[in-house]
């Protein structure tokens with residue numbers, strides 16, 4: 001009888017069947033030897049790490065796991081990410097004394113916290129030793145190069161200095177330019193069939209920020225093709241997965257999985273860079289200070305076309321998603337809360353009337369509209385989660401030990417994810433109704449500095465916060481000047497999708513009803 005006939009069916013195809021019977025005992029011994037050595041190395045490394053952690057503080061609570069390398073935790077977390085329940089999953093994990101936990105996926109310790117004391121340490125007190133780090137640079141440099149978003153230290157500071165002048169202030173003609181895109185948006189909203197709010201606010205903001213900062217609108221509202229936006233979404237989606245997979249993530253070849261999208265993004269932005277190159281220094285100097293946009297600034301200050309492209313894309317990334325998602329979530333909540341919408345409309349008609357375009361000063365006067373915006377920024381933080389890596393051995397003030405009130409030991413190179421979304425929904429910070437969208441709370445509430453951080457605090461605070469807030473308020477005012485009712489068709493309950501920015505998990509279908517006494521030109525759009 002042939003020897004192979006004794007081999008069970010599964011054995012024939014197994015890799016072990018490549019070895020002869022005489023070789024197998026040696027192969028098995030060699031394998032066992034390797035496993036034992038690897039285990040000893042891991043145990044020793046773990047013991048050394050524990051000694052180091054204990055010398056710096058304590059361990060925080062560990063995420064329970066029953067499988068080596070915490071593969072079960074990785075599986076569960078990935079499943080939650082795919083089902084858009086990742087935030088709820090982490091919220092439950094963090095809901096214990098100290099509000100800080102640690103994962104050990106693939107033997108790599110990753111901290112997660114939503115404790116304000118820890119977030120303050122990372123973002124402000126010990127800012128210089130908590131950079132974004134090499135890992136984040138490795139993930140994002142394929143699309144954002146060495147721009148403000150991907151760098152730390154002097155390189156980041158140089159970008160901040162370069163961009164601040166253009167982004168940090170609002171200009172006199174910002175609202176005038178925005179109105180052009182609002183008129184385009186209105187053409188979609190007056191249609192009879194339900195419109196996807198999420199899609200439309202995203203296109204609207206892309207058009208506004210390209211018009212204001214780059215000097216030419218992307219015109220995504222009037223156009224059918226959305227290749228630039230789709231490409232951006234695809235690249236961000238892949239990069240989110242890469243961040244999540246830790247060190248293995250950087251092995252995913254972006255030029256294979258998202259090569260076409262990267263090409264589309266680069267080609268699009270390069271059209272602006274070409275405009276940069278076509279202009280001479282003298283041409284730019286001749287432009288009045290108030291009319292200069294970001295492209296003009298970059299022509300003067302930055303000579304490398306690749307660096308110009310990276311900064312432009314970084315600004316688009318920074319500006320579009322947080323503003324458009326805040327708008328979409330605010331309108332979604334207003335549609336679900338007609339009493340709040342009525343109060344907002346009352347304020348709008350009182351402050352600027354229903355048929356005049358609002359001025360920047362009038363917008364600033366609208367206390368209730370600001371409550372609506374703040375409450376949306378609280379419930380739907382634009383990032384959701386943020387991450388930094390300790391560059392030296394250090395500690396975080398709380399979250400360690402059994403009671404969670406001891407400092408957490410943090411050896412150099414440890415990553416810490418902080419859940420800003422979690423922080424802003426903590427019931428012990430915001431009260432038992434923390435999960436309820438309730439603009440009224442802001443009429444009597446002044447948030448603690450480190451409990452409400454929609455724009456970050458500290459040196460890395462958002463550069464476009466003045467512009468971004470004005471944009472959100474302008475849209476709310478214009479919408480309720482034109483429409484008296486917004487009906488949410490589906491879904492009645494939205495979920496949060498975690499990406500580079502938090503997004504709506506599903507299209508948000510709404511119907512917009514024009515005011516009866518709406519201006520004639522609004523009615524004409526119905527024809």
Ligand code: HEM
Pocket residue numbers: 148149160163167315318319320322323326377382383386453454455456459460461462463464465467468469472
């Ligand atoms: C409601 C709207 C906005 C929200 C909620 C928001 C929020 C944020 C947050 C949380 C960060 C910190 C990101 C991080 O730590 O990685 C940030 C950074 C930034 N934001 Fe905004 N943002 C908004 C609008 C804008 C706009 C309109 C612009 C540009 C015109 C802008 C430009 C930037 C820039 C350049 C940074 C990077 C700052 C740095 O790393 O030093 N943002 N923003």
